[in-house]
Amino acid sequence: MCVCPGPRRIGIPVGSSSLPLFSDAMPAPTQLFFPLIRNCELSRIYGTACYCHHKHLCCSSPYIPQSRLRYTPHPAYATFCRPKENWWQYTQGRRYASTPQKFYLTPPQVNSILKANEYSFKVPEFDGKNVSSILGFDSNQLPANAPIEDRRSAATCLQTRGMLLGVFDGHAGCACSQAVSERLFYYIAVSLLPHETLLEIENAVESGRALLPILQWHKHPNDYFSKEASKLYFNSLRTYWQELIDLNTGESTDIDVKEALINAFKRLDNDISLEAQVGDPNSFLNYLVLRVAFSGATACVAHVDGVDLHVANTGDSRAMLGVQEEDGSWSAVTLSNDHNAQNERELERLKLEHPKSEAKSVVKQDRLLGLLMPFRAFGDVKFKWSIDLQKRVIESGPDQLNDNEYTKFIPPNYHTPPYLTAEPEVTYHRLRPQDKFLVLATDGLWETMHRQDVVRIVGEYLTGMHHQQPIAVGGYKVTLGQMHGLLTERRTKMSSVFEDQNAATHLIRHAVGNNEFGTVDHERLSKMLSLPEELARMYRDDITIIVVQFNSHVVGAYQNQE
């Protein structure tokens, strides 16, 4: 997500007075983009300038989905991730002088873009038997930012049971989402470990023996881990488990998953903050920990162990359960609450945490301090540290940091920090046989599609592939010819679904390519995907999706055991 002071999205019907504005602002690409404006959503035009860490203009474009973070623009501010650049000249001189682009991607090209980041994991069967409540998962992401700021993680816990899956939406760069995607699951896994295992691991570290593996990662080749910070991250993690060992009173208590998740989130955020305050002798690492701390990320993590499903959410990504009703229809059950201005309880919470005098300034224009859309996040120390601390760290920090106007900028009305927390809200759900899948996705998906549509599309995709309602002749009179016609039709329908081998890809195809009738329009899809890198962000956000499929047989067996 861009670090640009973008206008928030508001609903203005198409055909309102803003249309001429729209065409004025973007004379050239209008032809191309005009059909893309739908759902009656146009953005109010801010006449102000903004900076963004990419080489493109975000703010004067008419349609900006949702910029996570904005700060009062001032032409003197430099970008955070990029060297400064005369932005006005760049955009005005080149962008709008270009001729309209008109090229279409062929279906194979569209597919190769959509499938570039897709990943599938099937829980391995032993001898044709899968005892896990998870059949597997599909994940994918489609960048809008360059580079993408979303991250995803999936891993199997090796020393405890269960699987962890999460999506992370970064803002102000990708440093924080990257760090969280690498580190959070270790914090969770360690929080879940019994005392004896922690001791065993600690003793192994102490005596230089081989460590017990904690997580089995399931990664797409593009999901990288930072090698340079690995040691630093390990030391922080070790300190954490040492403290857990010390805290243990000796009495063996059952580990509460909810508590473990909350502790892990808070601890990691604390470590991110501490590492940035302490710094590192290695200048690369020093800059890295600062970038991590000054950027931010939301997280939505699911922990599945048998029929026990916990979702820990910080920010505005969402976890949605796909439930198949007895009549075969699909309904969506939301398992997380968005932490943003649309959530009354969050507004309430923020007001309670700060003095009455700040009641009006703590959330302004639906943003935290008028700047940040999510009300909970990792990193973002600008919303957590005292002004003194921020100044001290920036001054003693490397030049890159010092020159960066964004980091130096102190939010307005900043009186009683912290304003932001990484503490997640944890929901528990006991899986039932009718709970077929879970969709974890960043707001890039949810802002383009209704949750009911998401669940229906995934549900129909999965059943089409695995168990399209079987046909039974029963007592009816059916001729061979009729049956043949019916089967051929079913097969054709199936093969169109088979274009995607990945439920997440299928969902992205719909999210990006759906027309007003709710079906994928290839032309639209092609246009959306052929947007030049620097314009893509105006029309969509990064989208990251994980679709976890549950094993109804195993879930049902759990139920029967009781």
Next chain:
Amino acid sequence: VMFCRLLSVVGRQRTSPGWQNWSSARSSTSAAEARSVALPTQAQVVICGGGIMGTSVAYHLSKMGWKDIVLLEQGRLAAGSTRFCAGILSTARHLTIEQKMADYSNKLYLQLEQETGIQTGYTRTGSVFLAQTQDRLISLKRINSRLNVIGIPSEIISPKKVAELHHLLNVHDLVGAMHVPEDAVVSSADVALALASAASQNGVQIYDRTSVLHVMVKKGQVTGVETDKGQIECQYFVNCAGQWAYELGLSNEEPVSIPLHACEHFYLLTRPLETPLQSSTPTIVDADGRIYIRNWQGGILSGGFEKNPKPIFTEGKNQLEIQNLQEDWDHFEPLLSSLLRRMPELESLEIMKLVNCPETFTPDMRCIMGESPAVQGYFVLAGMNSAGLSFGGGAGKYLAEWMVHGYPSENVWELDLKRFGALQSSRTFLRHRVMEVMPLMYDLKVPRWDFQTGRQLRTSPLYDRLDAQGARWMEKHGFERPKYFVPPDKDLLALEQSKTFYKPDWFDIVESEVKCCKEAVCVIDMSSFTKFEITLNLIGPRAVDVLSELSYAPMTPDHFPSLFCKEMSVGYANGIRVMSMTHTGEPGFMLYIPIEYALHVYNEVMSVGQKYGIRNAGYYALRSLRIEKFFAFWGQDINNLTTPLECGRESRVKLEKGMDFIGRNALLQQKQNGVYKRFTMFILDDHDTDLDLWPWWGEPIYRNGQFVGKTTSSAYSYSLERHVCLGFVHNFSEDTGEEQVVTADFINRGEYEIDIAGYRFQAKAKLYPVASLFTHKRRKDDMELSDLHGK
């Protein structure tokens, strides 16, 4: 008591024939359950399984005079696969032994109703095997030739004739067909009940609703069975448990490995046609369309063997799976399309039911019979690859003979349980392999096809090295063997395209390997022939030079005569056993190398061999070399029923040495009386290698126009530039058909023909290999420049 009870079941079944009434039959037997009788504590034979196999074994054993027999069935008689069987009796099988079993079954079932008074629904319909392609027609012609020589009538017919036999058939896309007029349809459940009833009358005791838990074994010998109703002491146990035979075999303390696995199998039943189909309407097998179609109660019954089978019961008996055996129309769709393409008029026919009945398949598509090598008295008859009804009668007879006489009246070597080892026992292997085997039922079977599943299980340490040099692999008992080496610049056809009955695409490649064996030196990795070490076969006139250079020891025939063996060093590696034989009749050596030295010795041989033109060769080159020299291979050409006198190896047996050995007297007697079959080599005369069909094995041999035997293997001899077939010649009396003594004179004074798919090729018979092939001396004036090229 038993018999009455049995007949009451039979009676009920008879009054309510047909698939609709199963449920009523089931409920009727629950009444019988109440009257359960205590099991005997002792019996000579316990048979597990009341399907067609178990009842057939019981029937034949009791006919042969064994009376003390108990047959146990876990559910009801004939309630497993037998009940669901499509009821088609077909004699057109790939193996002669299978054809004979089916032929016997056909004759047995025909008279069963008369014998037992139980209606079996036997109707002689005949069957028609359609060919959509020329290759399929060749395959049918090969089967046709073999059926005819054992006296089963069949003929190749034109599409026009096909249309006359079955008026619903669309014949426009056919190139021909095979008609087998004496094939039949029969109710297999009723056959099993009739066999059971006859056996029961002969004294066999039958108990249903009795499960065998495991077989008790002491000192490698069956001592009894443990059932859910008590123990029975017994000498013999027969496992006819069908798809549960594998599990039952494993339930012993000393497991008996019976490699088979079930797949779901679907067939369709319809209501009668407007003008109901006559019960004599022939059964249609459209293998290219993957379907069979028979008449059934005025309508049709049609099923098939799809490309994407669904294996089932991998973990053993799974109640969930058994309950979930549902109709799967989407899965059946390709077969339904195929059916409607073949019989378009059926469009308006009303569906009655799609039946899902698991069928059992084995790793090599052949059924399993015989005694366990691990447990004496433990016999097996299972794994019918959905031909249980066709094989039932014959297979039961052979197994009964095996138990009573110690061996069956026909050679069943190809079906013997002993062909498998522990390695085929893995559930994963079986699951994967049967997914390949089931479609193979209707796939075109061309010479030299290899299974693609269950591969790369056992490999030589040189596997990767050879693979990188272009090796193409075949598999023998799980062991990967190189067939030939594709040179880097050469491209072979894709697997599917290279299927042919004619000259294969690797012809030139193997030719250059053979040439190199004859003129220079080749190395063949023969590790699949040994167990603990790797074996390199160094073949060719320059093998001597390579080995002497590597060992600094003279290797000439004076120092190292033929069939001589000693330990020596090769390169740095010491203690390599070297034997002067090559399995091909060519000069050279076998090197038996401890595994840790494998790579070293191979590398040394290859690098030293370079200047002698060494190259890798594969098993096909070896085969061509050994067959042209008339070398018999055990398992392929000869087996445990072949004597040295019959295969021309009497010179290897020292009868006069005064030493006794097992079978000496029999050999002496045979020497005096003469042999009844003789291993003979045939050189095809008027066969065009480029244009004519290639021989494979199993082709009928004709002497002066009379059938005298079948080939066992064949290869193209690059030296003779002719095809060579090996096979056994018999002397059947023209009047009685009885076997008579085969003399050398009989062999030599005959005009021979080999029948390849109905085309007869003239052949010269030889009892001794062509002498010129053994002279290796090269003359100076034969040398040419090309001898200086690397091979």
